[in-house]
Amino acid sequence: MVAIGSSRLLFFLFCALVHVVTFTISQPDFFYHLCLSENGNYTTNSPYQANLNSVLSSISSNSEINYGFYNLSAGQGSDKVNAIALCRKDINLDVCRSCVNDSISKLTQLCPYRKESIGWYDNCMLRYSNRDIFHIMDAETSHRYYLCNPNNVSSLDQFNQVLENLLDGLRSKAASGGSLVKFAVGYASAPDFKTLYALVQCTPDLSELECNDCLVSVTGGFFKRCDGKEGVRVVSPSCILRFETFRFYDPAIVDELEPPSSPPSLLSPPPPLLSNNTTIEGNGGNISRTVIIVIVVTAAVLMILTISICIFFRKRNLKEKIIEIIHHCLAPFVKESLQFDIGTIRAATENFSEAKKLGQGGFGAVYKVPKSFDFLEGWQNLVTKL
Template identity: 50%
Template sequence: MAKGYSRLLFVFSSSFIHLFVLSLAQPNFIVQHCSDNNGNYTINSAYETNLNSLLSSISSNTAIDYGFYNESSGQEPDKVNAIALCRGDVSLEVCRGCVTNATQKILQVCPNQKEAIGWYDECMLRYSNNSIFREMETQPQFDLVNTQNVTGDVSAFNTGLQDLLTNLRNTAASGSSVLKFQTGNTTANFQSIYALVQCTPDLSADMCSDCLDQVIGEIPSCCSGKIGGRVLTPSCYFRFELYRFFNSTVNLLPPPPTEGIDC
């Protein structure tokens, strides 16, 4: 991804230079959504203070080592809720780097919205003034599709893809309260298909399954006969390609604590 760099023409303190360059160096999200439905917050408001505190807490949290961060800050009506979710096959180092980038980038691209979401390849960050924990949400939805078509029998390819994603859905939905993620591959129409699915692990098994059913159901309208694509929603997503795009060892994150998580 492209990164921005700044050539400083004046002499500032070293701390200011560090912060200034850092603010410009965050990679762009694959896609982001800055919601106007819940209104905007004002500079120096209680909401902004709570949001900044919350994002700082998430980015500096080293106690969580399983890739799912869900925290709140403040009291109503200025309470902020946030979720950060790392892709289930990335290392802890990659996860924390991605989340840190996301907590800084989201304020640049959505400077005063009370609700926003941004996706990288390796993680997602979402915050809102509404309750978002243990809530299945499929909007906003984004379809990202490779425009190149598969060759040969499109119907056979689509059937193979649907079957693969359905099998991955079943396994992911039955995952733990800290990880609902699965990868796999199949062969259809003499072509290899690689795919992954993931839900935010605060969802129940049924909610995760329902969410993935909805996004997989988008294939005929978004991805039919395409060599790659993904459907992103706040609560779940899938991606498929003709090449292995995920780590061969699933879930490189350390084992989660047996007591689960607090929401």
């Protein structure tokens, strides 16, 4: 009998231990919870308790809702119970339902007989009350909780600018969501080669304006409490917000809001054109140079055209005019007057022979000289007798 009694006792203790371990594993502690006393308590076996059990049971057993938002009510008057359960959009449906069931067991255990209570896990929230909570933003700041990352940022102004821009985009996207989902995640490049990840979500029964106002309010709250921190988690009855320098959500389940493309860099103004007098700074100081642009192609075309005209028009008076034009065209290319001794010129023109004479210009008679007399390199050699 003693052996049998001892065996039964050991078996009972083993079962109790398994039950405790299982209960502990399946129902972890809330991230944060509130047992509110403003609306009073209910008593055992009261109509309010019956309505609360009915609502929570309906949420737990509901298999039709597949978007992670439950809002149910039961009862009438002061015994009416309104309940909301909300899962993060980036978790799958099985994890969502498991989280909600854990919340139901945990919240009634932590807040016995309270008519209004709220509990938050990482993946879901459960809330019930005897007052109206549907389509109403809870603006009570005492119902919010802020958890700051212990790590500080090194470039505060730049970090906050990136954070504000990211949250502005996410807030707009979440608030404009439909009546089933108001949720957004995204990322952006942060200072010190880090990436900033953020998540925002509202209960989808809120209007676009109410969702926006809720997220604006909690954003202002964490800038007061956690400014300069690498991460913040904020929970409230109507919206949640989180950002970190590591990815804490599943991008495979939700669409990330990608960072805006970098604005095109401004083009540098074109360098100033070189003026005729350009100052170049070098080792020897400032050197002033006169930039002379000679359009060789244009000059060559001009000469070819002139020669062609001479060949085409063989009249002497026209040739004389052309020779005068050539003389004036050549003058700008010669910096100084070319002067030679009379003996050289006589030899070149065969003593001013009429056979060498091309014509009469405004400066006197013009003579052609052989190419062996290289008076002006690159041009036909001409001599004018003044």
